[in-house]
Amino acid sequence: MNRLSAASVPLPGRAAKWPAYKAENHGFGIVHLGIGNFARAHLLSYTDDALAARGGDWRIIGASLRGSSLAGTLEPQDYRYILIERGEETKASVIGALHSVVSGRERIVDVLSLMASPACRIVSLTVTEKGYGLTGTGQLDTSHPDIAQDLGRRQSPQGVIGLIAAALALRQQIGLPAFTVLSCDNLPQNGRRLRGAVLEFAALAHDPSLVRFIEAHAAFPSGVVDRITPIPGQDLFGLARAETGYDDLAAIETEPFRQWILEDSFCAGRPAWETAGALFVPDITDYERMKLWMLNGTHSLIAYCGCLHEKKYVRDVMADGHLKDLVVRHLSAASSAIGQLGMDLDAYAEKLKARFSNPAIAHATAQIAMDGTQKLPQRITAPAFAALKRGTDFEPFAFTIAVWIVYVERWAKGLAAYEVSDPQSAVLREVLSKPSSDLELLRAASAACPHILPTELLDGRFGAALQRLIGPLRA
Numbered sequence: 016m017n018r019l020s021a022a023s024v025p026l027p028g029r030a031a032k033w034p035a036y037k038a039e040n041h042g043f044g045i046v047h048l049g050i051g052n053f054a055r056a057h058l059l060s061y062t063d064d065a066l067a068a069r070g071g072d073w074r075i076i077g078a079s080l081r082g083s084s085l086a087g088t089l090e091p092q093d094y095r096y097i098l099i100e101r102g103e104e105t106k107a108s109v110i111g112a113l114h115s116v117v118s119g120r121e122r123i124v125d126v127l128s129l130m131a132s133p134a135c136r137i138v139s140l141t142v143t144e145k146g147y148g149l150t151g152t153g154q155l156d157t158s159h160p161d162i163a164q165d166l167g168r169r170q171s172p173q174g175v176i177g178l179i180a181a182a183l184a185l186r187q188q189i190g191l192p193a194f195t196v197l198s199c200d201n202l203p204q205n206g207r208r209l210r211g212a213v214l215e216f217a218a219l220a221h222d223p224s225l226v227r228f229i230e231a232h233a234a235f236p237s238g239v240v241d242r243i244t245p246i247p248g249q250d251l252f253g254l255a256r257a258e259t260g261y262d263d264l265a266a267i268e269t270e271p272f273r274q275w276i277l278e279d280s281f282c283a284g285r286p287a288w289e290t291a292g293a294l295f296v297p298d299i300t301d302y303e304r305m306k307l308w309m310l311n312g313t314h315s316l317i318a319y320c321g322c323l324h325e326k327k328y329v330r331d332v333m334a335d336g337h338l339k340d341l342v343v344r345h346l347s348a349a350s351s352a353i354g355q356l357g358m359d360l361d362a363y364a365e366k367l368k369a370r371f372s373n374p375a376i377a378h379a380t381a382q383i384a385m386d387g388t389q390k391l392p393q394r395i396t397a398p399a400f401a402a403l404k405r406g407t408d409f410e411p412f413a414f415t416i417a418v419w420i421v422y423v424e425r426w427a428k429g430l431a432a433y434e435v436s437d438p439q440s441a442v443l444r445e446v447l448s449k450p451s452s453d454l455e456l457l458r459a460a461s462a463a464c465p466h467i468l469p470t471e472l473l474d475g476r477f478g479a480a481l482q483r484l485i486g487p488l489r490a
């Protein structure tokens with residue numbers, strides 16, 4: 016084994032890109048909560064380029080609060096890893112922007128002190144939709160296990176909201192400036208929601224002066240992140256070796272495309288991410304609709320159709336003529352629901368079709384199907400309401416909700432070869448396993464998940480479409 020490490024140098028005849036800066040000369044400036052494949056393919060890749068272009072003490076300490084094997088794998092590699100872009104061409108980059116990884120519940124106390132240290136100027140997050148502890152309408156969910164427990168142990172929190180509040184409280188006490196909190200998850204108005212949740216938590220668990228400190232000094236820019244990042248396949252390690260000449264037991268793969276659009280409101284500086292192509296805008300709302308409604312909404316349709324039709328990967332769904340037609344129809348309805356923007360949505364849709372069909376990316380439909388209750392409100396229900404309001408085609412949204420319900424029902428009744436992984440799976444199993452007519456099934460789904468299927472969508476034209484569509488899907 017010729018293991019990748021800080022001492023590794025480019026080998027002749029290999030095209031891989033290496034950090035164009037001396038990583039050890041750059042201190043950390045960011046603590047990232049939820050260090051997983053996506054953050055390593057997106058945030059770290061942008062930061063690597065920004066460090067090469069402009070420098071600065073902006074390397075990233077990754078935290079895995081639940082613990083993962085990543086820290087142990089990366090430590091002997093001095094936290095270097097290989098990122099492989101797979102498309103028409105294969106491109107490998109050695110990433111130097113990861114400073115270190117802190118992992119496991121017993122290390123949360125160390126994560127907190129890093130967040131409260133002078134060097135930390137940004138706390139970024141990829142903790143998935145369910146990690147925030149928000150209700151279906153985006154408020155702090157005080158019944159979420161992390162939130163409920165952290166309210167009673169504000170100085171030793173274990174969840175992200177409690178940690179951010181505790182770190183800001185420590186900074187206030189010791190007279191340090193606040194940091195920027197940067198959400199990199201697919202939630203609408205992610206910064207604004209996160210700010211609301213942190214403020215609500217601070218008001219409930221901390222001294223009122225903390226609320227004033229956060230309001231006055233902390234920043235929570237909203238942002239739209241995009242890069243399709245599958246779970247690494249079997250062939251990746253061989254590929255990483257072939258591209259670089261080194262063995263990396265934590266290599267990751269992603270698509271060539273990447274996008275990051277964010278509000279430029281940082282309270283304590285930031286890396287020069289614009290040098291890597293990040294777009295800073297005053298308001299992300301339009302971009303967010305484009306991404307959540309077109310990319311992610313269509314992804315969810317693909318995921319549930321894929322699971323029901325035994326298509327393992329997104330590309331397999333795209334290779335099926337009938338299913339691809341559904342994808343095209345969904346993209347068109349999502350684009351019409353958005354309406355006129357300064358952006359070319361047809362071109363965006365075309366690009367998405369090509370990205371979903373990328374033969375080099377094996378993106379499992381099961382990976383996207385996870386956590387539907389957390390994803391569908393912003394991906395499907397929101398554009399459904401917009402389509403009804405604008406008078407555009409709403410049927411594809413009714414169809415996706417119906418497909419999701421049937422996907423869960425089959426599993427709840429023990430008829431599926433797949434597992435449903437969702438924080439609400441126990442409730443869903445209970446209510447959707449009973450014998451029911453089509454209308455009873457829709458009503459049960461609505462009662463269990465009103466944020467996906469509010470009662471007003473059970474009535475009128477949308478309700479009629481749902482009833483018409485769900486029967487054949489159940490058959």
Ligand code: CS2
Pocket residue numbers: 201240241242243244310311314315382383384390
């Ligand atoms: C996907 C996203 O898993 C999912 O729900 O829709 O992770 C998607 O791949 C990313 O948002 C792409 O940027």
